[in-house]
Structures are given as C-alpha cells and as structure tokens.
Amino acid sequence: MSLSDHIKCYYVGMTTTLTTDATQTKRIALIGVSHRAIKICNSLPESLTDIWDVCALWDIDPKRFAAFETEFPDHQAKTYAGLDTLEQLLRDEKPDMAFIATRDCHHAAPAITCLEHNVDVILEKPMVTDTGQAQALLDAESKSQARIHVAFNYRYQAKNTVMKQMLDEGIIGRVTTVEMNLYLNEVHGSSFFQRWNRYRSQSGGLCIHKCGHYLDLLGWWLNQKPVEVFSYGGLDYYGPEGEMNPSKKNGRHCSTCEESNKCAYHLTRSRKDSVDNHSSSLTNVNQAKRHLNIAWYSDYQPDACIFDDDIDVEDTYSAVILYDGGTMVNFSANFSSPFEQPRISFNGTRGRLEQGYHFSPEQTYTGNSLVHYPLFEKDGARVIPVKARPGSHGGGDPSMLEDICSDDETHLCRASARDGAYAVAIGEALWRSAQNNGEKILIADLLGEWY
Ligand SMILES: NC(=O)c1ccc[n+]([C@@H]2O[C@H](COP(=O)([O-])OP(=O)(O)OC[C@H]3O[C@@H](n4cnc5c(N)ncnc54)[C@H](O)[C@@H]3O)[C@@H](O)[C@H]2O)c1
Incomplete structure (x- = not known):
C-alpha cells in the first residue's frame, strides 16, 4: 500500500486494530486497590471480561477493599491487608499476573517481590519514582523468569x-x-x-x-x-504564593473549606464538573471526581488545599x-x-x-x-x-489490557x-x-x- 493510500485509510477513520488471542483465564492480583485499580477493572474490553479474574486484593488500607466491594459486590477475590502479607498472597493464590497500582513510591518493593516469585507484573505508570528504584527493578527483572509491562496506556x-x-x-x-x-x-x-x-x-x-x-x-x-x-x-x-490563594493558611480541605467560594479553582471545578465528560454512572465511588471520595481512604483525603505550603x-x-x-x-x-x-x-x-x-x-x-x-x-x-x-x-485502557493479556x-x-x-x-x-x-x-x- 502506498503512503497516499495509507493516508486515505486514515481519512475514513481506519486505525490499527489490536487483536487478542488470550483465551485462558488470567488470575490477577490487584496490588494496591487504588482508584486507578478499580477504574481498570471497570475498563475491560469485552474480550477480557471472562478472562480477567481478580483472585486477590492487597492493600495496607482495608477501606480500599470496601471501595472495591461497592463497585463489584459479587467479587470472589481474597483480601490481604498489610505489607507483610504479599508473600503469602503469592504463595496461596498463585496469580498469573500482578497489577500494581499503589502510590507511585510504593511500586518498586511489591514489584520486586513478584519478580522473585516469577509472577509477571503490570506496573502502573510511572514505573517508579526515581532512577535508583528503576535500576533495582531492572536488576530484579534480569534475574527473574517473569516480565514487567509498564502500563503506558497513551501509546494505545x-x-x-x-x-x-x-x-x-x-x-x-x-x-x-x-x-x-x-x-x-x-x-x-x-x-x-x-x-x-x-x-x-x-x-x-x-x-x-x-x-x-x-x-x-x-x-x-x-x-x-x-x-x-x-x-x-x-x-x-x-x-502558598499562588495568585488565587484566598488566604495563607495550611491544612484546609475543599469538602470543608470556608473559603471555597473565594477559590477560583474550586469554583471552576464546580462549574466544569457538571459537564465533565469523564463522569460515570457510579454512585458511591466517584470515578470521575476522585477528590470527592473522602470516605474511601483511612488517614487520607484526596481534597487537600492546593495552596498548602508543604507542596x-x-x-x-x-x-x-x-x-x-x-x-x-x-x-x-x-x-x-x-x-x-x-x-x-x-x-x-x-x-x-x-x-x-x-x-x-x-x-x-x-x-x-x-x-x-x-x-x-x-x-x-x-x-x-x-x-x-x-x-x-x-x-487506551481497554486496548492496552487486551494487548498485554x-x-x-x-x-x-x-x-x-x-x-x-x-x-x-x-x-x-x-x-x-x-x-x-x-x-x-x-x-x-x-x-x-x-x-
Ligand atoms: N495510567 C493512567 O492513566 C493512570 C491514571 C491514574 C493513576 N495512575 C497510577 O495509578 C496508581 C494509583 O493512583 P491513584 O490516584 O488511583 O491512587 P489512590 O490514592 O486512589 O490509591 C493509592 C493506593 O496505594 C495504597 N497505599 C498507600 N500507602 C501504601 C504503602 N505504603 N504500600 C502499599 N500501598 C499503599 C493506598 O492504600 C491506596 O489504595 C499510581 O501509580 C498512579 O500514578 C495511572
């Protein structure tokens, strides 16, 4: 096909299709039951709905298991709470793949443990937070039979x-x-x-x-x-020096802030959210406006003030x-x-x-x-x-999952x-x-x- 033919194809909206020949069930351990991990389980392409089998959930915060259950009330996954339970999960559940979606700084340690157990890893982006961790991960992969896939969904x-x-x-x-x-x-x-x-x-x-x-x-x-x-x-x-900061104070949260009607960002968020094209039909766990999910984490609120001085x-x-x-x-x-x-x-x-x-x-x-x-x-x-x-x-999400699986x-x-x-x-x-x-x-x- 000549280049100009190719361009004609793009003109009529033809793009590459990614195929999957995955037919075997993949036992998936969700390492970090984050907002993102839940979103991923909600983003499966049709071809994976019977194949992507979440067999285990691992997190340090049991409230995250409750968030998952709200989304997937019929799930059969076993829950493992606490840093010291990962080895046991890998031994007991024998997952085919671990999907790691903890906070970025906590990607490396569980990924290395999975590699030591020869379990393939899908690592949310960014792979890690610094190049020291990146080198440690590359070392661990080189000694393992398992592989790392970084979830760069934008490629898809x-x-x-x-x-x-x-x-x-x-x-x-x-x-x-x-x-x-x-x-x-x-x-x-x-x-x-x-x-x-x-x-x-x-x-x-x-x-x-x-x-x-x-x-x-x-x-x-x-x-x-x-x-x-x-x-x-x-x-x-x-x-604190942000031009739109209504006043210099630390520790405010949008959900309880008395100055929110003076905050240009909060006002814009309220106005634009009503037409947010990411909005979902979910009622309890808000996939589109994660800053509203203050009830779904222990000791953490994703609505901290953008003008705090510890940024x-x-x-x-x-x-x-x-x-x-x-x-x-x-x-x-x-x-x-x-x-x-x-x-x-x-x-x-x-x-x-x-x-x-x-x-x-x-x-x-x-x-x-x-x-x-x-x-x-x-x-x-x-x-x-x-x-x-x-x-x-x-x-990007469904195509990436389809390809990796x-x-x-x-x-x-x-x-x-x-x-x-x-x-x-x-x-x-x-x-x-x-x-x-x-x-x-x-x-x-x-x-x-x-x-
Ligand atoms: N590819 C994408 O488009 C995309 C989009 C959003 C987020 N992400 C990535 O997904 C991951 C999760 O992000 P999020 O915003 O959904 O996070 P989140 O705040 O919803 O969840 C973070 C999770 O990490 C857990 N955690 C906290 N401390 C931990 C520790 N010490 N050890 C293990 N787990 C711990 C928390 O309990 C929580 O379940 C991040 O790596 C983020 O960069 C990717």
Whole structure:
C-alpha cells in the first residue's frame, strides 16, 4: 500500500486494530486497590471480561477493599491487608499476573517481590519514582523468569499509534526537532495538588508522575534514546504564593473549606464538573471526581488545599531534551491552563506532522486529528482525522489490557521496564536540572549500567 493510500485509510477513520488471542483465564492480583485499580477493572474490553479474574486484593488500607466491594459486590477475590502479607498472597493464590497500582513510591518493593516469585507484573505508570528504584527493578527483572509491562496506556490511543506508524514509515523523513507542549486545565491540573501526587517523595514530581506518559511517547515515536536534558521549572500557580490563594493558611480541605467560594479553582471545578465528560454512572465511588471520595481512604483525603505550603513539586517546566539519533526536543508543561491539550509537532527532512493544533471551520478543537505538511509539494497540509478507539483514556485502557493479556508476538505498543526507566530518567533529569539553574543532566549518569 502506498503512503497516499495509507493516508486515505486514515481519512475514513481506519486505525490499527489490536487483536487478542488470550483465551485462558488470567488470575490477577490487584496490588494496591487504588482508584486507578478499580477504574481498570471497570475498563475491560469485552474480550477480557471472562478472562480477567481478580483472585486477590492487597492493600495496607482495608477501606480500599470496601471501595472495591461497592463497585463489584459479587467479587470472589481474597483480601490481604498489610505489607507483610504479599508473600503469602503469592504463595496461596498463585496469580498469573500482578497489577500494581499503589502510590507511585510504593511500586518498586511489591514489584520486586513478584519478580522473585516469577509472577509477571503490570506496573502502573510511572514505573517508579526515581532512577535508583528503576535500576533495582531492572536488576530484579534480569534475574527473574517473569516480565514487567509498564502500563503506558497513551501509546494505545489511536492518534498516538497512528502517529507512531506514520513516523516509522518515514512520512516526514528523519526527525530533526520536536515541539511538545503539554497543557492541563485548571480542573485536571489542580487535582494533582489536592492529592499525594504533590510530594516528590511519593510521585517523583509531575515531571515523572504525569509528564512521564509523554516522555515515554517521545522515545517510542522517535526510536531513540534520551541523552541529555536542560530544564527550568517553577511552582507558579499552586502553593502558598499562588495568585488565587484566598488566604495563607495550611491544612484546609475543599469538602470543608470556608473559603471555597473565594477559590477560583474550586469554583471552576464546580462549574466544569457538571459537564465533565469523564463522569460515570457510579454512585458511591466517584470515578470521575476522585477528590470527592473522602470516605474511601483511612488517614487520607484526596481534597487537600492546593495552596498548602508543604507542596514540593513544580507546576511548570520548560526544557530541551537531546536524543541519540540527533533529534532535539523543546518540551514544556503547564498545570493550570484554560484548556486541556497536548500540542506536539515533529519536523523532519521531508515535512512536518502535528497533533493538537487542528480546529474545525467552526473553531472546534478536533482532538484526534493529525495534520501532515509535506515539504516540497504544492498540495499543502493534509488533515488526518483518526478515529478514537472506544473506552476509557481515549480508548487506551481497554486496548492496552487486551494487548498485554494477549499471546500475540507483534507488540507495536507494549512498554518494557527499560522504556519505563527512560521515562523516569528524563523526568528526574527535568527536576534535577530545574533545581540547578538549568544544569545539563546526562541520562547515562542517572541509569548507570542500565543506560
Ligand atoms: N495510567 C493512567 O492513566 C493512570 C491514571 C491514574 C493513576 N495512575 C497510577 O495509578 C496508581 C494509583 O493512583 P491513584 O490516584 O488511583 O491512587 P489512590 O490514592 O486512589 O490509591 C493509592 C493506593 O496505594 C495504597 N497505599 C498507600 N500507602 C501504601 C504503602 N505504603 N504500600 C502499599 N500501598 C499503599 C493506598 O492504600 C491506596 O489504595 C499510581 O501509580 C498512579 O500514578 C495511572
């Protein structure tokens, strides 16, 4: 098929379909019965509903078992509470796979235990929170018969898969530069600052926790390894100095805050939530507005004040990343934007490919359309409307689960532990460089022998 035929296919909304030949039941241990773990069990594609068998739940907080039960009243999974029960779970339940979705900082320890028991691991992103943990995990995997799959679901969003195919086909030639600008709106962006994600010790910072999705896409799209990073970063919107802070106080919670009617973020959240297109039919556990789930955790409320003074991560970044094939990337992220869009452009020796810039003639943002500008041709730009796959996270979740559970050997989208480690390393380089006035950080120095 010629390139132009291929593009015609994309025009009519054809995208790659991922097939599964998984027919055998997979016994799944949920390690960390988090909001995300529950969401994943609610996001199964039809092909996995009879195959994905949750045999065990493990968490330090028994309230999470109650949250799971509210969602799945007929579940048969055995519950294991406490850090010291994991070995017993693995011995007794003999799961085929562990799905690890604890807080980011608690991914590494249970993953290593699972690998020691030769149990395959699906690790939520980010794989871990720093490169020391990444190296420990790569060491453990190298000694195990089991494998790590990092749950980079964004690779499975159709627009991202199509972008990968087009770049691999050489549609724009050799990629010289990339501009990647991430914008998170004031509702989504601020939500990270209401939760544990706002502490470096727990999430690695949003450069690892959230930007990691895109830092992974970059290497995958380019088929290149990151070499070095220069970065600046700041806390410009949140924390006590945030311009919208109604008053300097610590320890407030949105659900009980007396100043919420003076908080621009809270007011916007209330207004925008009513039209939140992530909303679900669930009544007790709120999948869409997790900050409301204050009754479902012990000793933790996911609605802390975004202006507290113990926040220690950045909400803005501007950086340059160099890859080993010579591609230079201009990267930025902003966690309080009026809109929610990634804007990404690849410039190559034969043209340019864009995601996130296309608007319809009525000025409506067409989130899934790519735009291809060929060099040296008189035709001009071609819009490539990609049809999204169905399901949560732009179709990424069900397609990813289907792929990871399949025995199919053609893994265009699967992410390995090495991929997870590169994403963590670039994220770590971002904050380390930002804390040192833009000092150059070499990825090889962070990953040592695993670079
Ligand atoms: N791929 C995606 O699109 C996506 C989306 C959301 C979250 N995530 C990831 O999913 C994971 C869970 O995030 P969430 O926001 O749903 O979290 P959450 O706050 O709902 O749950 C965190 C869980 O970790 C448990 N936990 C706390 N301390 C622990 C410890 N010391 N040891 C073991 N477990 C402990 C808690 O009891 C809780 O069940 C994170 O890694 C996050 O980055 C991924």
